[in-house]
Amino acid sequence: MAAKKSNPAMDFLLETLKSNRDAVYKDVAEAAKKKKLDVYPIMWGRAKALLGYVKVAPRGQGKMAKAKATAAAKTAAKIAAPVVKRGPGRPRKNAVAPTTFGNSLDSIVAAVKGSEQARAKYRSALERIHAILADALA
Secondary structure, eight states, X not given: OOOOOOOHHHXXXXXXXXXXXXXXXXXXXXXXXXXXXXXXXXXXXXXXXXXXXXXXXXXXOSHHHHHHHHHHHHHHHHHHSOXXXXXXXXXXXXXXXXXXXXXXXXXXXXXXXXXXXXXHHHHXXXXXXXXXXXXXXX
């Protein structure tokens, strides 16, 4: 395994924090700039975390992990949840399609009646839309 490369900017931040725990980022960044080192706020936070000055959550417990856990919980709840009753006037989700025919004449008659009812419903909806558009354009 190769030896870790040292980062002079990070080394500077660590030394500064070790000598003055209450140092302010702005002052340290200016001092680093005088030494021609590029220091970023993320490096400041990482240096504090390495020295144990701030609390750090273990890796893999951030936003994505929480989002995945929430999604998994919702999926599990959906599977385990009882069937929710739909609102008034809404058809069942698992309604039998009116075009499925059985072997008997009764099922064919029922399918024809169902399609006639659907046609009448859609026709009345189209007539209402036509009336609304006629009033709007008139």
